[in-house]
Amino acid sequence: MWRDALLVAGKDLRIELRSRVALWQVLPVAVLSLVLYAFALGPARHTLAAAAPGLFWLAVLFSTVLATQRSFAIESGEGTRDGLRVSGIDPAGVFLGKAAAVAAELAVLQVVLWAAMTLLFGVHIHTAWLAIVASFLATIGLATAGTLYGALSAGLRVRETLLPLLVLPVLAPVLLAASRAWSGALTGPVSSGESWLRILGPFAAVYLVVGIVLYGPLLETA
Amino acid sequence: MSTSEKTVTVVRRPRWLRVVGALALVSTAATVWLGLWVTPPDAVQKNLVRLVYLHPPIAWVALYLAFGLSALASLLYLWRRTRSMFWDRLAASSVEVGVVFNALTLATGMIWGRPTWGVWWTWDARLTSTALLLVLFLGYLALRRVPVDPEVRARRCAVAALIAFVDVPIVHFSVIWWQTLHQGATVLNANLSPTIHGSMAWTLLLGFIALTLVFVWMVGVRYQIEVLADRTGAERLEVSLAERWAEGDLDSSTAGGNGHANGANGSPVRSPTRVGQ
Numbered sequence: 474m475w476r477d478a479l480l481v482a483g484k485d486l487r488i489e490l491r492s493r494v495a496l497w498q499v500l501p502v503a504v505l506s507l508v509l510y511a512f513a514l515g516p517a518r519h520t521l522a523a524a525a526p527g528l529f530w531l532a533v534l535f536s537t538v539l540a541t542q543r544s545f546a547i548e549s550g551e552g553t554r555d556g557l558r559v560s561g562i563d564p565a566g567v568f569l570g571k572a573a574a575v576a577a578e579l580a581v582l583q584v585v586l587w588a589a590m591t592l593l594f595g596v597h598i599h600t601a602w603l604a605i606v607a608s609f610l611a612t613i614g615l616a617t618a619g620t621l622y623g624a625l626s627a628g629l630r631v632r633e634t635l636l637p638l639l640v641l642p643v644l645a646p647v648l649l650a651a652s653r654a655w656s657g658a659l660t661g662p663v664s665s666g667e668s669w670l671r672i673l674g675p676f677a678a679v680y681l682v683v684g685i686v687l688y689g690p691l692l693e694t695a
Numbered sequence: 696m697s698t699s700e701k702t703v704t705v706v707r708r709p710r711w712l713r714v715v716g717a718l719a720l721v722s723t724a725a726t727v728w729l730g731l732w733v734t735p736p737d738a739v740q741k742n743l744v745r746l747v748y749l750h751p752p753i754a755w756v757a758l759y760l761a762f763g764l765s766a767l768a769s770l771l772y773l774w775r776r777t778r779s780m781f782w783d784r785l786a787a788s789s790v791e792v793g794v795v796f797n798a799l800t801l802a803t804g805m806i807w808g809r810p811t812w813g814v815w816w817t818w819d820a821r822l823t824s825t826a827l828l829l830v831l832f833l834g835y836l837a838l839r840r841v842p843v844d845p846e847v848r849a850r851r852c853a854v855a856a857l858i859a860f861v862d863v864p865i866v867h868f869s870v871i872w873w874q875t876l877h878q879g880a881t882v883l884n885a886n887l888s889p890t891i892h893g894s895m896a897w898t899l900l901l902g903f904i905a906l907t908l909v910f911v912w913m914v915g916v917r918y919q920i921e922v923l924a925d926r927t928g929a930e931r932l933e934v935s936l937a938e939r940w941a942e943g944d945l946d947s948s949t950a951g952g953n954g955h956a957n958g959a960n961g962s963p964v965r966s967p968t969r970v971g972q
Binding site for chain 2: 618621622625626629630631635638639641642643645679680683687690691693
């Protein structure tokens with residue numbers, strides 16, 4: 474299963490490296506959204522700094538929708554999903570691989586977004602470990618739940634409009650918990666930020682397990 | 696047309712469903728009577744307390760019964776040994792009724808919240824999660840309406856219901872996880888001793904029974920509609936295919952009878968010899 478996951482993740486990431494769609498489309502849109510949020514809220518530094526954790530995770534959330542859409546768009550070519558299905562690769566491996574590829578993209582995106590945020594909004598992380606742990610758990614949650622719903626709406630004619638409706642309510646707890654945790658990491662208190670890890674952790678674990686179990690039946694219906 | 700006449704069938708509800716319907720009607724009427732006339736107004740909440748006979752039972756049906764049943768049915772559909780369209784239809788019916796009750800939960804909650812808390816809406820964890828659940832299961836219904844092969848739809852919807860159901864415990868435990876305005880569970884609190892008494896408790900209990908019966912009846916009726924929709928869909932397909940083939944025969948006989956049947960839009964359809972298969 475793990476070898477299969479590596480293979481699939483490698484394939485997805487190689488396609489991204491060569492096509493550069495994530496790099497030149499998803500990433501700029503995420504950074505652009507930060508600028509747009511600033512337009513919406515006004516240029517006052519303290520307003521932006523207070524809203525920064527929420528806006529950061531909102532940008533990541535919407536990017537997750539784009540990234541998962543992209544992750545399944547690369548398999549929309551003729552017979553590609555069939556090829557994946559008959560290749561003998563374990564469905565759980567396919568799920569883990571695709572989720573890992575999305576997670577890797579989201580991790581890069583967060584680093585860039587964070588740099589942009591520091592420059593534009595003038596905020597700094599005080600408790601680095603908390604921000605990193607929260608990011609790690611949230612990324613797993615976003616990638617796994619996103620991949621599950623991506624597979625659910627893959628191949629449907631209305632997938633572009635259906636996916637956000639399906640996935641955003643599910644990801645809402647991640648947005649809530651990650652924003653609060655980051656708020657704790659940015660401005661404190663650390664203890665209140667820490668307590669939100671108790672939501673991010675189980676969320677990531679649950680969707681990881683659900684994905685491994687349920688991806689098989691989903692892949693069969695492609 | 697003789698073919699469409701043939702599809703007209705008289706639908707009779709099964710006896711158990713009619714009995715449940717009658718019981719639901721009687722128990723709902725009794726709840727209304729007890730709730731509005733027999734029970735006294737509350738010392739603090741006055742007449743507003745009467746919503747309590749309705750709101751928790753509706754929430755129980757929506758959040759636990761409907762979505763629980765849909766998750767169970769979806770699970771049984773996905774499990775190969777019990778896979779049948781029965782579970783798929785049951786899950787779909789249950790979600791649809793659940794969405795209605797979920798919306799009613801929010802509506803009755805807001806009607807109670809406005810005079811009590813002074814606002815229609817607060818960003819309380821349980822309220823927010825209930826609203827999220829509504830959107831989540833609306834997504835399920837949207838997924839269901841996408842035209843695909845019934846088998847594919849059934850499997851995808853089953854997976855969607857299960858993933859969405861994972862959110863229900865978050866709703867349940869949100870009261871404990873987050874400190875909120877919303878009061879804790881009254882009937883099913885930790886030591887299982889109800890904290891309301893007398894006629895009020897009995898009316899609330901009856902409310903639970905009445906709305907559970909209403910739920911069972913609605914799911915039963917909705918299930919029947921689903922079966923009929925599938926049947927008429929299949930019959931209509933057969934009728935229109937037969938019509939196409941008839942046209943195709945006509946075309947081929949006038950065009951020299953090369954034996955190939957063609958649809959009205961020129962696309963080839965299956966040969967008439969396969970009608971019965």
